[in-house]
Amino acid sequence: MTSRRQLLKSAVLGGGAGVVAATALGSLGPEAAFGAAPPQVAPGTPDPGFAEGRIRSIKDNTLLVLGSNWVFHTIRVVDGTSLWKLGPVAFDHVKPGDGLYARGVRMPDGVLAAESVWLNIVNVKGHIKNITDDRLHLDHDDKEILCHRVAGTSVAVYSDAPPSADLSRLRVGQHVQVLGAWRPDTNEVDIATVFSPH
Amino acid sequence: MYGIAALQPYVIGLFLLWAGLVKLLGRRMRAQAGRTALARLVGPARAVTALRLAGVLELAVAAALLLPPALPVEGVAATGLSMGFLAYLTYARRAAPASSCGCLGAHSRPVSTRGFARAGVLLAASVAAIWAGPHPPAPALALAGLAEIAVLLGLSPELDRHWLMPLRRLLVRLRRPLAVTPEQAREIPLEVSLRLLYLSSAYCSTSARLRSDVQEAWDEDGVRFVVYAAHGGTAVFAVPLAGGDPSAVRVALIDEPALT
Amino acid sequence: MARSRSTNPPVDLLGPVQGEVSWFCCGTAWGPCSSTGRGACGTCNSGSLQHAWPNTSDACWAITRPDSCGVSLSRRTCGFQHRTTALCTGVSVVTTIADCGPQTDLFCGERSCCGATCASNRLIDLTPAAYSRIASLSTGLRPCSISVP
Numbered sequence: 042m043t044s045r046r047q048l049l050k051s052a053v054l055g056g057g058a059g060v061v062a063a064t065a066l067g068s069l070g071p072e073a074a075f076g077a078a079p080p081q082v083a084p085g086t087p088d089p090g091f092a093e094g095r096i097r098s099i100k101d102n103t104l105l106v107l108g109s110n111w112v113f114h115t116i117r118v119v120d121g122t123s124l125w126k127l128g129p130v131a132f133d134h135v136k137p138g139d140g141l142y143a144r145g146v147r148m149p150d151g152v153l154a155a156e157s158v159w160l161n162i163v164n165v166k167g168h169i170k171n172i173t174d175d176r177l178h179l180d181h182d183d184k185e186i187l188c189h190r191v192a193g194t195s196v197a198v199y200s201d202a203p204p205s206a207d208l209s210r211l212r213v214g215q216h217v218q219v220l221g222a223w224r225p226d227t228n229e230v231d232i233a234t235v236f237s238p239h
Numbered sequence: 240m241y242g243i244a245a246l247q248p249y250v251i252g253l254f255l256l257w258a259g260l261v262k263l264l265g266r267r268m269r270a271q272a273g274r275t276a277l278a279r280l281v282g283p284a285r286a287v288t289a290l291r292l293a294g295v296l297e298l299a300v301a302a303a304l305l306l307p308p309a310l311p312v313e314g315v316a317a318t319g320l321s322m323g324f325l326a327y328l329t330y331a332r333r334a335a336p337a338s339s340c341g342c343l344g345a346h347s348r349p350v351s352t353r354g355f356a357r358a359g360v361l362l363a364a365s366v367a368a369i370w371a372g373p374h375p376p377a378p379a380l381a382l383a384g385l386a387e388i389a390v391l392l393g394l395s396p397e398l399d400r401h402w403l404m405p406l407r408r409l410l411v412r413l414r415r416p417l418a419v420t421p422e423q424a425r426e427i428p429l430e431v432s433l434r435l436l437y438l439s440s441a442y443c444s445t446s447a448r449l450r451s452d453v454q455e456a457w458d459e460d461g462v463r464f465v466v467y468a469a470h471g472g473t474a475v476f477a478v479p480l481a482g483g484d485p486s487a488v489r490v491a492l493i494d495e496p497a498l499t
Numbered sequence: 500m501a502r503s504r505s506t507n508p509p510v511d512l513l514g515p516v517q518g519e520v521s522w523f524c525c526g527t528a529w530g531p532c533s534s535t536g537r538g539a540c541g542t543c544n545s546g547s548l549q550h551a552w553p554n555t556s557d558a559c560w561a562i563t564r565p566d567s568c569g570v571s572l573s574r575r576t577c578g579f580q581h582r583t584t585a586l587c588t589g590v591s592v593v594t595t596i597a598d599c600g601p602q603t604d605l606f607c608g609e610r611s612c613c614g615a616t617c618a619s620n621r622l623i624d625l626t627p628a629a630y631s632r633i634a635s636l637s638t639g640l641r642p643c644s645i646s647v648p
Contacts, residue, residue, distance in 0.1 A: 046457060046464070048493070049464060049466060049473070049475040049491075049493065050459065050464060050475075050477075052475060052491040052493050053464065053475045053476065053477045053489050053490065053491040054462075054477060054489070082548055083548075084548050084549075084580050084593045084594050084595045084648075085542075085547060085548060085549055085578065085580075085594070085595035085597070086547055086548065087544065087546050087547045087628070088546060088547065088548055088628040088629075088632070091546050091627070091628040091631060092546065093528060093529075093545045093546050093627060093628075094528070094529065095529045108528075108546065109526050109527055109528035109529065109532075109544070109545065109546075110526070110544070121450070121451060121454070121468040121473075122451065122454075122468075123451035123452040123453055123454045123467070123468065125452050125453070125635075125636075125637050128429055128453075129429075129452070129453045129454060129455050129456060140528075140529035140530050142545070142627045142628075142631065142636060144628075144631040144632075156450050156451045156468060157451045157452045157631065157635065157636075159452070159635075159636045159637060161530065162636055162637065163524070163530050163531050163532075164521065164522050164523065164524075164636070164639055165531050166521075166523075166601070166602065166605075170407075171407050171411075172407075172411045172416050172417060173416055174416050175416065175417065176416075181531060182534075182535070183349050184531075184534070186531055190417060192423050192426070193423070193426040193428055194428050194429070194430070195428065196428050196430040196431055196434075198434065198640075200608070200609045200610050201609075201610035201611060201612050201617060203431070203434065203435070203483055204428075204430055204431050204434045205431075206419055206423065206424070206426070206427075206428055206431070207417075207419045207424075208417040208419075209415060209417040209418050209419070211417065212408065212411075213404055213407045213408045213411055214400075214404050214408070216602075216605040216606065218521065218606075218639065218640065220637065220639035223529075223530040223531065225530075228531070230531070233430060233637065233639075234430055234639055236606075236609070236639060236640055238605070238606040238607065238608060238609040239608070239609070433638075437612070437613055437614075437638075438612055438613075438614060438615075439614070440614060440615075442587075442613075442614065443587040443588070443613065443614035446587065446588040446613075447588045447589055447590055451635075452635040452636075452637055453635075453637075485614075
């Protein structure tokens with residue numbers, strides 16, 4: 042185990058709490074949490090602290106991303122950046138061609154210093170047309186999306202019940218929401234979470 | 240071959256009878272008329288009238304086909320109707336791709352390949368019907384007729400919920416494609432721990448300070464450690480892997496940049 | 500699945516209403532969003548602070564039918580502002596209506612919880628830019644409070 046993990050483990054098990062005392066760490070309200078608060082953005086307008094698009098190239102820790110309205114974004118991945126690709130991943134999982142959403146802080150030079158990057162993340166709703174092998178055939182806006190169950194990763198959330206790796210309660214014909222990772226240039230998605238209303 | 244031709248007026252006639260009745264008597268059809276491609280073609284205000292006229296035409300041709308005598312002009316009329324139907328589907332696909340056909344049911348699904356295939360089968364059957372004449376009944380012909388009707392019904396998305404969906408549900412129940420193996424059941428996906436985390440007071444008291452999604456997670460000694468960037472440093476949660484008690488979740492906010 | 504007729508008047512006129520918030524993409528972007536278009540208002544973009552509302556028009560209401568879940572919501576049209584606050588974090592975002600949704604009646608009675616606070620029924624969908632201001636995109640669905648800023 043790395044020294045960082047040892048430090049974190051001993052911090053939470055040695056001195057960690059069920060609730061972090063407000064007196065110990067100051068106010069916990071959102072105003073204090075975002076002391077370096079995100080700049081006010083007019084509702085309905087593009088958020089400068091957010092970027093979306095497909096990765097065109099990767100140089101060192103910088104991603105060049107082409108957005109859907111032909112805008113280029115330069116996104117810098119730093120030590121504190123979380124990377125999601127069906128779950129937390131390391132930087133070497135980031136590939137050209139990946140779609141992404143990124144939230145962070147827009148620097149004066151226009152670069153987005155990313156706090157969170159979600160690669161190929163999709164959140165699609167639709168009817169289950171069929172279930173074969175390890176796949177849900179999802180009818181999303183009258184187009185089929187093949188949703189693959191990934192052993193050890195995919196879970197189903199049946200309303201507010203505890204999530205389960207058992208997806209077999211899902212029924213052909215029911216409506217679901219699938220949060221997952223798109224396989225670039227296909228109509229296929231790996232399932233992270235399936236939300237079922239019952 | 241003349242037997243097959245003799246069969247067609249009955250197959251097409253029954254099909255047109257169904258289509259005409261649905262258009263004239265279906266309450267949901269009238270409610271959905273405004274969302275069909277026909278509404279795009281003639282205007283929403285005239286969609287219901289146009290649907291009814293189409294229904295009357297279909298019933299008239301159906302009556303001609305089903306009632307004796309069998310005349311070539313009936314096949315010509317059916318062919319004209321089928322060609323019009325194909326042209327309408329093509330228009331619907333091009334001009335209003337998100338609209339439904341409004342052909343044989345009140346579903347709101349756009350025109351699909353199956354719809355075109357069905358129209359093609361009807362056109363071929365209509366052309367064959369031009370050569371229809373009296374023919375002695377034969378069991379083989381009856382079977383062929385049933386098969387043709389089954390093909391037309393199979394190509395009708397409006398009927399999927401009556402046979403295709405139940406069939407698929409039965410196959411799923413028999414094959415159990417998403418059943419979890421004992422080995423898979425022993426793994427606890429990260430998302431299970433995260434959903435438990437979200438229920439905890441530890442998460443509630445710190446979530447406003449979190450600045451990232453999960454940076455990393457690892458398991459040790461029955462505990463899953465989940466790390467986030469937080470305002471001013473790092474937040475680490477300890478989530479028990481066994482049991483489902485949110486109150487057992489612990490958190491520490493480390494007020495310094497995390498080591499790498 | 501809980502279904503009941505709604506009560507009048509629309510609950511969002513009486514004060515903040517609690518429900519579930521999810522996110523959706525729009526604006527002809529990558530992946531399954533490539534053919535989505537710019538929403539019912541013609542202005543929707545995944546990178547803008549916008550949302551979908553279940554009662555933007557009669558046609559929208561006919562699709563979403565929140566009254567089937569016992570929730571009556573007021574008619575609000577394109578550009579109207581709502582504030583969505585994540586329950587138990589208290590973080591909020593103000594967005595404008597850019598589309599019709601979510602399909603509330605297809606998820607009637609579904610519940611989400613944060614801490615000990617739970618809310619039922621999908622009442623609002625945010626763009627990725629907006630949702631990521633109040634929760635991680637990977638959460639997919641969260642309980643929230645909706646109010647007028």
